[in-house]
Amino acid sequence: MTGTVRHPPQRRSATAPLELAELLRVEPLASADAVHVPDPGRLVHQVVLAETFERLGRTGPHALVVLHAEAATGGWSLAAGLHATWERNAAAVVVPRPAMSASSVILAQRLGIALLVIDADPVDTSLALAGQVSAPQAARALRVALCAERLADQTSIRGVLGVLNAELAPAPVALIVGRSVTAGRAAALQERPEHRQVRIEVNGAGGRPWAELVARVPGTTAAAAGHVESLLGLARLPLLAAWAQARLQTSTQAVQERAAFQLLRRLAGDPDSDALPRSRVEPHDVAAPSWASDLGWRVEGTNRAVWIGSAHGAETEPAPELTELVRSAWQRERPDWPIIADADGWVSWQNISADALGSDDPGDDIDDDDTGGADTDGATAMRRVISAVGKVARRHGLVLGIGGAHAGIPGLMRSVEQARLAAHVARDGGPGTVQWFDGVGARATLAWLPRGQIAAVAELSLPDLVAARDRVSLVDTVLTVLDCGGSLSQASTRLGVHRNTVLARVARAKELGLVVDDPNRRLAMHVLCYALATLWKAP
Amino acid sequence: MTSRYVGAVSSVTADDVPALVEGAKFYSPAVGDAGWISMVSWTTELLRRNGPVVLVRPDAVAPQTRAVGLCAIGSGAALADLPPAGDEFALAVREVEHLTRRRAGVVYPLAAATVSALVPLVAAAQLEVPLLDADGMGRTFALIHHTSMHLAGLPIGPLVARGATGESIALSVHAAARADTLLRGGVDSLGGWAALAAYPCTAGQLRTAALPGTVSRLINVGRLLLESGDTEVLIGRLAAVAGCRRIGRGRIVELEHLSRPSDVTIPAHPSSVVIDEVGGHGRLMRLELRSEIVAVFADGALAAAAPDLICLIDVLRGELATLDSLEPGALVDVLVMPADAVWYSAEGLAMVGPASHGIPLDHPRRR
Numbered sequence: 072m073t074g075t076v077r078h079p080p081q082r083r084s085a086t087a088p089l090e091l092a093e094l095l096r097v098e099p100l101a102s103a104d105a106v107h108v109p110d111p112g113r114l115v116h117q118v119v120l121a122e123t124f125e126r127l128g129r130t131g132p133h134a135l136v137v138l139h140a141e142a143a144t145g146g147w148s149l150a151a152g153l154h155a156t157w158e159r160n161a162a163a164v165v166v167p168r169p170a171m172s173a174s175s176v177i178l179a180q181r182l183g184i185a186l187l188v189i190d191a192d193p194v195d196t197s198l199a200l201a202g203q204v205s206a207p208q209a210a211r212a213l214r215v216a217l218c219a220e221r222l223a224d225q226t227s228i229r230g231v232l233g234v235l236n237a238e239l240a241p242a243p244v245a246l247i248v249g250r251s252v253t254a255g256r257a258a259a260l261q262e263r264p265e266h267r268q269v270r271i272e273v274n275g276a277g278g279r280p281w282a283e284l285v286a287r288v289p290g291t292t293a294a295a296a297g298h299v300e301s302l303l304g305l306a307r308l309p310l311l312a313a314w315a316q317a318r319l320q321t322s323t324q325a326v327q328e329r330a331a332f333q334l335l336r337r338l339a340g341d342p343d344s345d346a347l348p349r350s351r352v353e354p355h356d357v358a359a360p361s362w363a364s365d366l367g368w369r370v371e372g373t374n375r376a377v378w379i380g381s382a383h384g385a386e387t388e389p390a391p392e393l394t395e396l397v398r399s400a401w402q403r404e405r406p407d408w409p410i411i412a413d414a415d416g417w418v419s420w421q422n423i424s425a426d427a428l429g430s431d432d433p434g435d436d437i438d439d440d441d442t443g444g445a446d447t448d449g450a451t452a453m454r455r456v457i458s459a460v461g462k463v464a465r466r467h468g469l470v471l472g473i474g475g476a477h478a479g480i481p482g483l484m485r486s487v488e489q490a491r492l493a494a495h496v497a498r499d500g501g502p503g504t505v506q507w508f509d510g511v512g513a514r515a516t517l518a519w520l521p522r523g524q525i526a527a528v529a530e531l532s533l534p535d536l537v538a539a540r541d542r543v544s545l546v547d548t549v550l551t552v553l554d555c556g557g558s559l560s561q562a563s564t565r566l567g568v569h570r571n572t573v574l575a576r577v578a579r580a581k582e583l584g585l586v587v588d589d590p591n592r593r594l595a596m597h598v599l600c601y602a603l604a605t606l607w608k609a610p
Numbered sequence: 611m612t613s614r615y616v617g618a619v620s621s622v623t624a625d626d627v628p629a630l631v632e633g634a635k636f637y638s639p640a641v642g643d644a645g646w647i648s649m650v651s652w653t654t655e656l657l658r659r660n661g662p663v664v665l666v667r668p669d670a671v672a673p674q675t676r677a678v679g680l681c682a683i684g685s686g687a688a689l690a691d692l693p694p695a696g697d698e699f700a701l702a703v704r705e706v707e708h709l710t711r712r713r714a715g716v717v718y719p720l721a722a723a724t725v726s727a728l729v730p731l732v733a734a735a736q737l738e739v740p741l742l743d744a745d746g747m748g749r750t751f752a753l754i755h756h757t758s759m760h761l762a763g764l765p766i767g768p769l770v771a772r773g774a775t776g777e778s779i780a781l782s783v784h785a786a787a788r789a790d791t792l793l794r795g796g797v798d799s800l801g802g803w804a805a806l807a808a809y810p811c812t813a814g815q816l817r818t819a820a821l822p823g824t825v826s827r828l829i830n831v832g833r834l835l836l837e838s839g840d841t842e843v844l845i846g847r848l849a850a851v852a853g854c855r856r857i858g859r860g861r862i863v864e865l866e867h868l869s870r871p872s873d874v875t876i877p878a879h880p881s882s883v884v885i886d887e888v889g890g891h892g893r894l895m896r897l898e899l900r901s902e903i904v905a906v907f908a909d910g911a912l913a914a915a916a917p918d919l920i921c922l923i924d925v926l927r928g929e930l931a932t933l934d935s936l937e938p939g940a941l942v943d944v945l946v947m948p949a950d951a952v953w954y955s956a957e958g959l960a961m962v963g964p965a966s967h968g969i970p971l972d973h974p975r976r977r
Contacts, residue, residue, distance in 0.1 A: 124971055146866060146882045147898045147907055147969060154910025174864050174884040178894050178910055 380416035465503030633828030673814025688802025762819035773800025
């Protein structure tokens with residue numbers, strides 16, 4: 072960034088010449104057909120009404136030439152007029168429609184001269200233009216007023232950014248929440264030589280900064296930078312209104328986001344969202360749909376998903392009240408991360424924006440947490456969030472699973488699956504447990520065990536054991552012995568009891584039907600013990 | 611090169627007629643030859659029967675010798691519909707002789723191009739007088755006072771237009787420009803075309819007032835055109851004989867009709883041809899058409915304009931492309947040939963320069 076403009080706005084000279092782009096925003100040129108405009112930033116110093124070629128020959132540089140009468144008879148005259156104005160470095164040529172021909176467009180492109188076609192009378196047009204060029208400030212004020220009208224019509228964030236981008240073209244404008252681009256053109260953030268960024272803060276409720284509007288303005292048009300700033304300032308209120316309106320309808324939004332996420336999942340080529348666990352789909356390029364940014368979702372680049380699930384392993388959909396609680400808790404911490412109810416939990420994701428990844432190809436999967444410094448940044452941000460929401464998770468009996476960082480929408484879906492798996496594993500640790508998929512490993516295999524059903528089987532096949540009062544310690548002990556490969560001494564060390572106690576418990580368990588020394592039944596017993604132990608451990 | 615270049619052709623025989631016709635077409639590239647095929651065979655037959663016509667330069671005859679200019683005026687299509695009766699050319703000269711009370715010792719072409727190049731040849735054969743190797747235009751212009759004789763101050767009249775109907779119009783005017791206006795209605799009534807005999811004067815006056823060597827040039831150029839099928843060779847030879855140069859080669863991308871407002875002084879509708887240059891600078895060339903190609907703009911800059919003679923060569927066929935045969939996609943060479951020097955004088959340009967075709971720009975040769 073070569074220069075950052077902040078409040079109060081820089082004063083610019085009232086007589087700074089208008090740019091071609093500025094003239095194109097207001098009548099009479101707003102209704103002109105801009106056939107070819109190679110450089111909208113061209114300054115217009117004067118307006119010339121050229122009736123003859125002799126007059127054309129006396130045109131100075133940076134003039135806006137309106138062809139008329141003999142000089143606009145069509146055919147050759149426009150070609151000759153374009154050549155003459157090109158020789159004299161004119162800013163643009165305005166021609167009445169009858170004199171226009173298809174080949175003139177090609178010639179204008181060849182010569183790189185702006186060509187505008189009007190339906191109005193050229194004399195009236197040039198008079199109006201001359202008035203505007205001689206009083207640039209008035210033309211700018213008119214343009215700001217027109218822009219304010221258009222902004223007031225917008226009801227969505229996207230709409231507001233659309234108006235700004237159309238109005239300030241070619242300068243790109245983006246809305247940044249946190250560090251990610253929520254709407255507009257991300258090009259506004261890229262630094263370019265001879266360009267400067269204009270930034271305007273947008274304050275949310277309570278005067279706290281909510282977002283920032285950023286425009287990248289060509290440095291040559293420094294006079295217009297202040298103008299850009301006033302337009303961005305005008306957009307603040309419509310933006311806040313659109314944002315607030317969206318927040319008001321949270322329940323509708325929750326349903327809408329849920330449906331949208333399902334749609335996103337289908338886009339990624341994974342139509343069957345209930346097949347568990349899902350087979351990995353081959354990642355391929357899926358363009359982010361426009362409605363994703365409408366919802367404030369950022370899916371381009373690399374994403375890392377978080378799955379929030381119940382610690383008790385409820386297989387049913389969570390209650391809507393719980394969804395509201397999770398949503399509000401989540402949005403307090405990270406308002407820019409989405410939170411969507413999905414199947415038996417909630418999903419959110421962190422968009423590690425493409426520029427934070429440096430030169431990494433966004434198409435590459437990044438599986439390992441510790442490969443690059445930039446990726447570690449993403450993980451650090453994630454850890455901060457996790458520690459902040461950990462208390463809430465404990466209070467509501469929730470566990471968190473965190474997936475790997477993957478590129479694109481298919482990568483996001485993959486990360487969601489990983490996070491969900493990690494969350495299932497996290498249930499072993501009780502409420503508030505956070506499990507990173509990278510740390511799960513083979514244990515993930517056990518995450519999907521239908522523990523409730525196994526327990527029901529145990530009730531039928533081992534009624535004595537299930538009825539026993541000391542069943543928890545018995546099952547724990549047998550599980551530990553099996554975990555330790557039958558070594559009683561290792562098991563006693565892990566359990567913190569005497570070896571003889573272990574031996575006694577194993578003997579009692581055997582009496583109740585939990586036979587561990589039969590090779591035919593050992594795997595079944597091991598799985599049974601694992602299921603019962605994790606099930607009974609939960610409060 | 612097998613063709614015999616003749617500095618001054620001494621006589622025109624029946625065998626020279628095909629070359630003369632090709633040359634006449636070359637110097638009037640806009641006009642199709644549909645109208646005068648019968649005229650060509652008749653002329654050939656006439657020369658075969660009456661023998662060759664003697665071709666002399668103006669300075670090779672006695673200065674007091676009376677001369678009458680001849681051409682065909684009106685429309686080529688009308689000539690095709692209503693073929694000549696055969697006697698209109700000779701009788702037009704006779705009527706001028708009657709009006710001036712002087713016997714013509716030589717005839718000469720008013721414009722050595724199109725069918726008007728054949729007309730004086732026919733008259734010379736019938737009247738058994740020599741044909742002067744000179745003309746008044748060096749090509750064709752739209753109006754009959756666009757001549758070097760007019761620029762030199764010679765009177766256009768008395769003049770006689772004689773039609774195939776056997777009727778004739780004799781005119782005597784004070785201002786040469788009026789002659790065309792007065793004749794136009796009459797020629798329509800005569801069947802759309804007429805033989806015109808005008809500019810009666812002496813050979814001595816024509817030594818300075820006419821453009822010498824233009825008839826023999828037609829035959830020489832025609833021989834080249836008949837001989838060569840290769841465009842490069844053809845253009846090289848034409849450059850040597852006629853001084854032409856190629857502005858560029860390109861593909862026709864667009865034909866625009868009625869591309870600019872028309873006035874009434876010169877007939878024919880204005881239209882444009884857009885050519886995308888192949889190779890070179892890749893320029894966009896724009897040809898402005900009237901009854902001929904009146905201007906060439908290269909990227910909007912005037913590259914050539916009337917009175918330059920601008921013609922298109924069909925590269926694939928190696929022959930002239932007439933304006934009614936143009937179609938998008940054709941690959942053409944744009945050739946420019948300078949007209950005679952007299953046309954680049956201030957008076958000449960005012961009469962036949964780009965401004966006379968509604969293009970008020972300085973001629974590229976005058977800038």
